[in-house]
């Protein structure tokens with residue numbers, strides 16, 4: 001199921017108008033229902049398509065990505081009034097380069113299919129999240145969509161949930177182009 005890493009040279013596609021139409025970032029963040037004081041981590045943040053609107057709604061967001069070019073683009077895309085809220089962190093998932101019990105929410109948008117060793121990722125999420133912490137996942141359904149990885153690299157929303165046994169589902173939204181799952185640490 002693990003696929004190829006999204007190339008940094010194509011990062012413009014991640015903030016393109018077509019994506020904004022098909023997968024509106026503000027609506028994704030709205031469904032997360034974040035609180036103003038939260039500390040969040042956007043894991044595999046890319047150029048910050050979700051990091052930026054999330055930073056408007058919480059106290060701090062760690063933007064974690066394995067590619068420095070993505071983190072550079074992230075900080076270029078963060079407006080001046082949010083600069084103090086977004087912390088870029090270079091790191092290779094499944095290891096999460098954050099302290100134990102330091103975040104209220106982990107956000108993983110269009111990334112899980114690129115991560116090797118999801119069992120280890122699950123353990124790392126539990127280590128970094130505070131009690132009752134939230135996990136927000138957005139990914140692609142197993143049918144043809146306007147963009148996204150090959151069908152062979154995708155998981156259905158039910159297959160995705162099964163990969164995170166330390167979490168229980170709070171709510172799932174299923175759309176034509178993607179699904180979003182809100183989970184809570186058990």
Ligand SMILES: C[S@@+](CC[C@H](N)C(=O)[O-])C[C@H]1O[C@@H](n2cnc3c(N)ncnc32)[C@H](O)[C@@H]1O
Nearest residue numbers: 006014044045046049065066067092093109114
């Ligand atoms: C398809 S992009 C999605 C980016 C962003 N979440 C968004 O929705 O625009 C996948 C991102 O995950 C990052 N990524 C993939 N595998 C990773 C890993 N093992 N550790 C950290 N980042 C990773 C890539 O560098 C890329 O920025």
